[in-house]
Amino acid sequence: MGLPKREVLSVDLISINDLSRDEIMDIIKDALYMKRKKDSVPILKGKFIVTAFFEPSTRTKLSFHRAIKGLGGEVIDFIPSVSAIQKGETDIDTLLTLQAMDIDAFVVRVRRNGAPSEWKEHIKVPIINGGDGTNQHPTQALLDMTTMYEHFGRLDLKVAIVGDIIHSRVANSLTQGLLKFGAEIRMCGPEEFVPRHYEGVSLITQSLEEALDGVDVIYALRVQKERIEKLPLNIDEFFRRYQINHKTIKLAPPHAVLMHPGPFNRNIEVSDNIVYSERSLILTQVKNGVYSRMAVLKRVVA
Amino acid sequence: MGLPKREVLSVDLISINDLSRDEIMDIIKDALYMKRKKDSVPILKGKFIVTAFFEPSTRTKLSFHRAIKGLGGEVIDFIPSVSAIQKGETDIDTLLTLQAMDIDAFVVRVRRNGAPSEWKEHIKVPIINGGDGTNQHPTQALLDMTTMYEHFGRLDLKVAIVGDIIHSRVANSLTQGLLKFGAEIRMCGPEEFVPRHYEGVSLITQSLEEALDGVDVIYALRVQKERIEKLPLNIDEFFRRYQINHKTIKLAPPHAVLMHPGPFNRNIEVSDNIVYSERSLILTQVKNGVYSRMAVLKRVVA
Amino acid sequence: MGLPKREVLSVDLISINDLSRDEIMDIIKDALYMKRKKDSVPILKGKFIVTAFFEPSTRTKLSFHRAIKGLGGEVIDFIPSVSAIQKGETDIDTLLTLQAMDIDAFVVRVRRNGAPSEWKEHIKVPIINGGDGTNQHPTQALLDMTTMYEHFGRLDLKVAIVGDIIHSRVANSLTQGLLKFGAEIRMCGPEEFVPRHYEGVSLITQSLEEALDGVDVIYALRVQKERIEKLPLNIDEFFRRYQINHKTIKLAPPHAVLMHPGPFNRNIEVSDNIVYSERSLILTQVKNGVYSRMAVLKRVVA
Numbered sequence: 023m024g025l026p027k028r029e030v031l032s033v034d035l036i037s038i039n040d041l042s043r044d045e046i047m048d049i050i051k052d053a054l055y056m057k058r059k060k061d062s063v064p065i066l067k068g069k070f071i072v073t074a075f076f077e078p079s080t081r082t083k084l085s086f087h088r089a090i091k092g093l094g095g096e097v098i099d100f101i102p103s104v105s106a107i108q109k110g111e112t113d114i115d116t117l118l119t120l121q122a123m124d125i126d127a128f129v130v131r132v133r134r135n136g137a138p139s140e141w142k143e144h145i146k147v148p149i150i151n152g153g154d155g156t157n158q159h160p161t162q163a164l165l166d167m168t169t170m171y172e173h174f175g176r177l178d179l180k181v182a183i184v185g186d187i188i189h190s191r192v193a194n195s196l197t198q199g200l201l202k203f204g205a206e207i208r209m210c211g212p213e214e215f216v217p218r219h220y221e222g223v224s225l226i227t228q229s230l231e232e233a234l235d236g237v238d239v240i241y242a243l244r245v246q247k248e249r250i251e252k253l254p255l256n257i258d259e260f261f262r263r264y265q266i267n268h269k270t271i272k273l274a275p276p277h278a279v280l281m282h283p284g285p286f287n288r289n290i291e292v293s294d295n296i297v298y299s300e301r302s303l304i305l306t307q308v309k310n311g312v313y314s315r316m317a318v319l320k321r322v323v324a
Numbered sequence: 325m326g327l328p329k330r331e332v333l334s335v336d337l338i339s340i341n342d343l344s345r346d347e348i349m350d351i352i353k354d355a356l357y358m359k360r361k362k363d364s365v366p367i368l369k370g371k372f373i374v375t376a377f378f379e380p381s382t383r384t385k386l387s388f389h390r391a392i393k394g395l396g397g398e399v400i401d402f403i404p405s406v407s408a409i410q411k412g413e414t415d416i417d418t419l420l421t422l423q424a425m426d427i428d429a430f431v432v433r434v435r436r437n438g439a440p441s442e443w444k445e446h447i448k449v450p451i452i453n454g455g456d457g458t459n460q461h462p463t464q465a466l467l468d469m470t471t472m473y474e475h476f477g478r479l480d481l482k483v484a485i486v487g488d489i490i491h492s493r494v495a496n497s498l499t500q501g502l503l504k505f506g507a508e509i510r511m512c513g514p515e516e517f518v519p520r521h522y523e524g525v526s527l528i529t530q531s532l533e534e535a536l537d538g539v540d541v542i543y544a545l546r547v548q549k550e551r552i553e554k555l556p557l558n559i560d561e562f563f564r565r566y567q568i569n570h571k572t573i574k575l576a577p578p579h580a581v582l583m584h585p586g587p588f589n590r591n592i593e594v595s596d597n598i599v600y601s602e603r604s605l606i607l608t609q610v611k612n613g614v615y616s617r618m619a620v621l622k623r624v625v626a
Numbered sequence: 627m628g629l630p631k632r633e634v635l636s637v638d639l640i641s642i643n644d645l646s647r648d649e650i651m652d653i654i655k656d657a658l659y660m661k662r663k664k665d666s667v668p669i670l671k672g673k674f675i676v677t678a679f680f681e682p683s684t685r686t687k688l689s690f691h692r693a694i695k696g697l698g699g700e701v702i703d704f705i706p707s708v709s710a711i712q713k714g715e716t717d718i719d720t721l722l723t724l725q726a727m728d729i730d731a732f733v734v735r736v737r738r739n740g741a742p743s744e745w746k747e748h749i750k751v752p753i754i755n756g757g758d759g760t761n762q763h764p765t766q767a768l769l770d771m772t773t774m775y776e777h778f779g780r781l782d783l784k785v786a787i788v789g790d791i792i793h794s795r796v797a798n799s800l801t802q803g804l805l806k807f808g809a810e811i812r813m814c815g816p817e818e819f820v821p822r823h824y825e826g827v828s829l830i831t832q833s834l835e836e837a838l839d840g841v842d843v844i845y846a847l848r849v850q851k852e853r854i855e856k857l858p859l860n861i862d863e864f865f866r867r868y869q870i871n872h873k874t875i876k877l878a879p880p881h882a883v884l885m886h887p888g889p890f891n892r893n894i895e896v897s898d899n900i901v902y903s904e905r906s907l908i909l910t911q912v913k914n915g916v917y918s919r920m921a922v923l924k925r926v927v928a
Binding site for chain 1 (some may be wrong): 326327328372398400402403404405414417418420421422424425426427
């Protein structure tokens with residue numbers, strides 16, 4: 023397509039695998055440090071960060087906005103319009119155009135797996151991947167690991183990921199991140215929702231009982247109702263077997279915590295009364311999201 | 325629903341009745357003080373205010389943005405997307421999530437009456453109600469009272485509210501606010517648009533002549549054309565009887581002023597040529613809206 | 627309509643013809659000066675600029691946002707909603723309302739030719755026209771002239787504008803701007819896309835060969851595919867005769883550059899592999915857009 027090739031190397035965060043174990047631990051510690059000390063140093067002062075969410079996401083985008091502004095940076099929010107797409111401009115043309123406006127970094131989200139990896143061949147400024155298709159969501163993994171480390175003081179944990187795993191970029195990034203720290207990862211869900219094999223994962227099972235036995239963390243994923251309805255399984259049967267609620271959580275040890283990347287579906291993958299219970303770290307994840315993203319921005323942009 | 329209960333008490337502004345007569349007067353005087361001295365003290369520096377308008381409103385939201393930024397604060401603008409609602413998250417979940425991002429206050433607007441009162445049971449940071457259904461719109465009442473006080477130097481005025489009163493949160497908040505100051509409130513409109521009785525209101529009438537006799541303020545409300553069309557009344561008859569124009573304004577004394585919460589319908593509840601006439605305080609209301617909201621933010625957040 | 631008349635005169639930028647030759651050169655030199663020295667003086671600190679794009683445009687709006695924030699100003703972004711228009715408020719009412727919020731300038735875009743000229747009769751703060759219908763787009767002309775001056779060191783150039791000229795506000799502003807500097811302007815496109823006569827233009831032709839002979843600048847315009855399909859011309863014939871690609875660019879001298887206002891249609895008016903080639907100044911135009919708009923804001927608002 024006659025695209026420019028980037029000349030200067032920059033630090034990007036496209037995949038959790040772009041980071042070594044030590045780099046991840048640096049980000050976690052920096053995030054927790056920023057969380058503790060209240061007023062933050064404006065290290066992004068005079069920096070312009072473009073959030074370009076080609077696939078809409080309010081939650082992740084606002085978390086980034088909060089993080090960028092909290093560090094004194096300026097947000098340029100690119101919102102793809104129907105009209106712009108009709109105008110025939112491709113995503114990479116949009117990014118090259120925005121880059122030409124003298125901006126300092128991109129945070130992107132896109133439906134197509136691998137698109138950010140392609141883009142970084144042509145874009146000079148750093149790209150932070152805010153989620154690409156079913157592939158990667160590295161800042162979610164970092165905030166999850168920050169939350170686990172904050173709670174347990176270590177990351178060589180037993181973690182059961184429950185739900186629609188094969189469609190989940192969150193599951194990918196989290197699994198790959200935690201494996202660097204010697205965690206034991208289990209995947210649990212109906213046959214149609216779990217992979218047959220996953221590099222480094224110790225257990226892939228359809229039994230929640232088996233999955234939660236002795237775990238430290240129950241990590242529930244969003245499950246789209248429409249996808250449940252397509253399962254051979256009856257929907258009530260799905261709830262009985264895979265919903266995390268006050269009954270099923272007893273399959274895990276008393277010290278085990280509940281996590282979820284949000285937004286959750288009340289009374290689908292998690293029950294109403296458990297999401298804000300004492301066992302749940304869901305809102306802590308959201309809070310740590312801001313500080314983990316600050317730590318990433320500091321590393322990548324500042 | 326297993327929601328967290330708030331532990332720390334905060335100052336909220338959900339209803340005009342949350343404020344005493346003295347507190348309202350403090351806000352009015354502070355608003356007028358801020359309006360006079362041009363450059364404002366950045367008392368919201370480092371504060372993050374979320375505007376969460378579940379029911380869209382450009383005008384009120386931008387007025388808040390102007391006020392927040394004018395005081396040096398940062399805006400996080402939550403725009404509910406169709407997709408987010410489809411994702412099954414409830415409004416209170418959204419607010420709890422946004423609150424977890426370490427923000428300092430919410431400005432909300434919502435279609436459902438009473439929703440902000442429910443939310444404040446679970447939200448720790450202050451909530452400013454930017455309008456809930458047909459119930460309350462306290463900052464509108466404050467800016468209206470600021471405008472009346474600025475113009476007349478007192479609030480024990482004769483005020484005729486004209487139009488679709490039963491569907492109007494503005495009428496509720498304004499009436500209840502002014503009654504604290506001994507104002508005489510009259511309500512006027514077709515039978516279908518006025519209540520049969522309203523606590524403290526001295527006159528409820530279908531006659532504009534009666535309503536405007538001797539008043540200080542004519543407060544015209546927005547009237548949706550579709551609602552007029554459903555009246556037994558012919559639409560031209562509605563205009564003849566209830567539209568404020570250069571002819572009907574003569575029913576009021578020469579010193580009486582025209583006010584309107586905006587956005588107005590030209591040539592429906594008000595005529596084209598009266599909205600920016602010398603008799604109209606409509607643009608003054610808009611200007612005072614910024615400073616009244618600054619005064620509220622100062623009280624609630626700073 | 628009973629609109630207020632403005633009392634205080636302000637500097638606006640509605641048409642490129644609002645500026646003399648000297649004023650244009652001042653803006654160009656100021657833009658290039660701002661581009662060179664990296665960190666910009668916050669001359670818009672405490673100023674509120676409303677971007678009111680009644681016709682959507684991501685690219686121009688974000689360029690203005692970047693420019694405003696780069697100079698330390700605050701953006702209030704008015705996004706017209708379907709609901710607001712349904713509410714019956716006219717555009718000028720919207721602007722009068724926003725102006726009442728104590729803001730310092732407007733940047734507008736609108737579908738209707740001449741609307742900004744009408745508005746400035748009633749609006750006190752400066753208006754910068756970000757494009758009205760097929761009429762004017764003065765900041766685009768300024769960034770284009772900045773780019774030409776930066777590249778050639780002069781503006782008495784031979785410029786061929788190619789494409790759908792009669793629907794193009796860009797062609798109008800650029801032609802009228804360049805003519806002040808003694809440039810030689812040629813217009814080229816199918817009969818349906820070019821005017822029969824254009825004041826000051828030396829050549830209007832359907833032959834690309836004739837148009838590009840000896841030029842310094844090839845200025846390609848966006849062409850909507852739907853419009854090509856309505857031409858008597860076969861679409862492949864259109865591409866063969868008017869698309870700028872590595873073959874047709876040879877009709878121009880080796881020193882000639884390619885420009886385009888963006889967003890471009892890959893493989894319609896320009897070929898895939900030429901837009902980011904060494905011959906193309908397209909991304910330079912985007913970059914200069916930020917600094918030209920800074921120079922305009924400095925002149926009009928600061």
